[in-house]
Amino acid sequence: MTELLLELLNIAVPYISAFAIKLYPMWKTRDVKTRAVVIYIACFALYMCAGFLVVKRFWAVDFRVMQMYKLCIELPVAVMSFWAFRKRIWQNIFLITTSALYVTLSIGTGTFVSGNYFHNAAYPLLAADIASLTVIVLTLPPLLFFLRRLCENPHMNQAGVWRIIWILPLTHFGMYLLAGSPFDVNNFKGGTFILSRILIYGVLLFTCYLLETALRQVSENISLKENARLIESRIEQQEEQFNLIAESTDMALAARHDLRHHLSTLRGLLDSGKLDELERYLSEYSVARAGDTGVSYCWNARVNALLCYYAAKAKELDADVRISIDLPRESGISDLDLSVVLGNCFDNAIAACADVPIEKRRISLKCTEVTGSLMILLDNSFNGKPPEKRDGRFLSSKHDGPGFGLASVMSVAEKYGGMAEFTVVGDEFRSEVELRMQSG
Numbered sequence: 001m002t003e004l005l006l007e008l009l010n011i012a013v014p015y016i017s018a019f020a021i022k023l024y025p026m027w028k029t030r031d032v033k034t035r036a037v038v039i040y041i042a043c044f045a046l047y048m049c050a051g052f053l054v055v056k057r058f059w060a061v062d063f064r065v066m067q068m069y070k071l072c073i074e075l076p077v078a079v080m081s082f083w084a085f086r087k088r089i090w091q092n093i094f095l096i097t098t099s100a101l102y103v104t105l106s107i108g109t110g111t112f113v114s115g116n117y118f119h120n121a122a123y124p125l126l127a128a129d130i131a132s133l134t135v136i137v138l139t140l141p142p143l144l145f146f147l148r149r150l151c152e153n154p155h156m157n158q159a160g161v162w163r164i165i166w167i168l169p170l171t172h173f174g175m176y177l178l179a180g181s182p183f184d185v186n187n188f189k190g191g192t193f194i195l196s197r198i199l200i201y202g203v204l205l206f207t208c209y210l211l212e213t214a215l216r217q218v219s220e221n222i223s224l225k226e227n228a229r230l231i232e233s234r235i236e237q238q239e240e241q242f243n244l245i246a247e248s249t250d251m252a253l254a255a256r257h258d259l260r261h262h263l264s265t266l267r268g269l270l271d272s273g274k275l276d277e278l279e280r281y282l283s284e285y286s287v288a289r290a291g292d293t294g295v296s297y298c299w300n301a302r303v304n305a306l307l308c309y310y311a312a313k314a315k316e317l318d319a320d321v322r323i324s325i326d327l328p329r330e331s332g333i334s335d336l337d338l339s340v341v342l343g344n345c346f347d348n349a350i351a352a353c354a355d356v357p358i359e360k361r362r363i364s365l366k367c368t369e370v371t372g373s374l375m376i377l378l379d380n381s382f383n384g385k386p387p388e389k390r391d392g393r394f395l396s397s398k399h400d401g402p403g404f405g406l407a408s409v410m411s412v413a414e415k416y417g418g419m420a421e422f423t424v425v426g427d428e429f430r431s432e433v434e435l436r437m438q439s440g
Helices: 002-023 034-058 063-084 089-117 124-152 155-159 167-179 191-271 275-284 301-316 335-353 404-415
Strands: 320-325 362-370 373-381 419-425 428-436
Touching (some): 002 089, 034 063, 089 124, 089 191, 167 191, 191 275, 301 320, 335 362, 335 428, 404 419, 404 428
Parallel strands (some): 320 362
Antiparallel strands (some): 362 373, 373 428
């Protein structure tokens, strides 16, 4: 009875790693039902025990029979895995071929230790099982780590990589079978055998590492491209907004230019006593004064209109707004890019001020030329909780993910060879932007 249990244990040990390789990497990435997994493992245990009892009934169990049975049992087990996990067929095939290749390492090492050092022991199979389990404990976790990273990578399916990479472990497994018969115990001796197993494991681990690294870089590149696309889309939206503000400003300036003509007409009607016509004229006359608050922050009409717009929004929150801006007339910086920087910084400042008590709400903007660069410094009060960062980028407080407003500012700063820094200074959030002025 003891011999039978040891034989069953010797057959079951390799499948500990096989099940781990098939189940763990994709546990969170597909619809796994616990009941299906339990049935899967239970069916395997029943199949293994019942099949081995049948084998012992008709054949004398030796090393060759044990190896053949271990190899034959893999096929129905692989088929059962497709029943338990019906999705992602190519991933299943990759994990099955990987597990088959890895099992040769644990089985081979156990057989090597048993045949070379414990062949005269009372229970050589027990020594083989202990050696196999030791190898599994030491070598399986790193492999599972890279396999998990591979299976969790969302771009593996999009790129169709799974349809190809399963060939790698299958090729290595075929080379293992061609290198020497796994059914001859004499092939499991000597230093060459151990070196070959170390090479198999090294190749398998290195292959998974290269694939994981390559796919991680692909993911990062795709993520960067998506962020760039979103930033460009945000900038385009801001361009439309700033163009509308600029158009309104131009209309207001034109209306102010024509205002003296309207005043002359009104004065003439009033002096002539034509009150009815005066009333009709006033009722028909309207002029758009969008962006014209009567405040002039700088000579640039478009930038001034933008500052008036955001200053008015800030004052609606009863914030203390202080603006000091000295724009050079020949800076080479487009009104649109300057509006992107000022608009985003001001917009974030207003949002931050809304979260602090009224008496603490303040926004201070300074803009001036310093040694060939236009320096923009905006300080605003905030709630004292530093914005969260991910991969060096501030996360948005308005939605999940990085903030595209600050990313737009950084993009403009990079365009002009400058820099953009966002820091916390005491109870204020500071936005510091440098735009190098273009000569000519």
